[in-house]
Amino acid sequence: MNTATQNLENDHVYILRLTDVMLAMVDKQSVDTDHFELVINLIRNFADGTHHAKEEDLPFPLMGEKGFSPENGPVAVMLHDHEEGRNYVRGAWAGIQEYKNGNADAIQTIYGNMVSYAQLLQGHIDKENNILFRMADQVFSDDEQQNLLVQFATVENNAQAEFNPGNSIQKINTLADIYLQ
Numbered sequence: 001m002n003t004a005t006q007n008l009e010n011d012h013v014y015i016l017r018l019t020d021v022m023l024a025m026v027d028k029q030s031v032d033t034d035h036f037e038l039v040i041n042l043i044r045n046f047a048d049g050t051h052h053a054k055e056e057d058l059p060f061p062l063m064g065e066k067g068f069s070p071e072n073g074p075v076a077v078m079l080h081d082h083e084e085g086r087n088y089v090r091g092a093w094a095g096i097q098e099y100k101n102g103n104a105d106a107i108q109t110i111y112g113n114m115v116s117y118a119q120l121l122q123g124h125i126d127k128e129n130n131i132l133f134r135m136a137d138q139v140f141s142d143d144e145q146q147n148l149l150v151q152f153a154t155v156e157n158n159a160q161a162e163f164n165p166g167n168s169i170q171k172i173n174t175l176a177d178i179y180l181q
Contacts, residue, residue: 004059004140004148005133011051011165012125017180018042018172019118024179026111035175036096036110042171043089043117045163052082054152055128059136062148066139074132081124088117 022039030036060075068075095109140148156165163171 002149003137003145004152005136005145007149007152008051008055008059009129009133011047011054012129014169014172015047015051015121016125017176018047019121021172021175021179022114022118026115028179030179031099031107033096033100035178036092036114038171038175039114040089040093040096041163042168043085045160046165046168046172047121048082048086048089049163050156050159050165050168054155056082057155058148058151059140062140062144063136068135068139074127074135078124078128078132081120081127085117085120085124088113088120092117 018039025032025035025039056079060070060079063075064070070076070079092110092113095106095113098106099110159165161167
């Protein structure tokens, strides 16, 4: 049986691939602002806009109903990580705009925020896959898992077409073909 937590873990495969791309872009000292902007749009629309929306709006509140506080404990840590990640994305976006406006030093702002985001998400996903989702699997019934999957499909179907899950995965794979060689 496919579960909601498996669905989220499947998203993680591609989000981790995107973090690998980000680290490779920095390692290879890319200055391609189109690629930087694409990465930020993938984060905003797929990793955050679809994936984090699924987590924050559906299983996290359900876990709250099952005694997992959104103020303390593992759910609170995940929510904090999401906010910290958004701060890095804003910092990278600001750096991209400065760089495009002629500030060559802004490349370091882009790199720093991309590395920080990638490292944060890699650790975050490890905690979700190995700790939080295993806890969820223990407290969610089969019906709750299936209901979450139905709700996830609605979130995914409402995603902006350009960055729906299928198109986002294709864009991540295209970037990976460029940077992960």
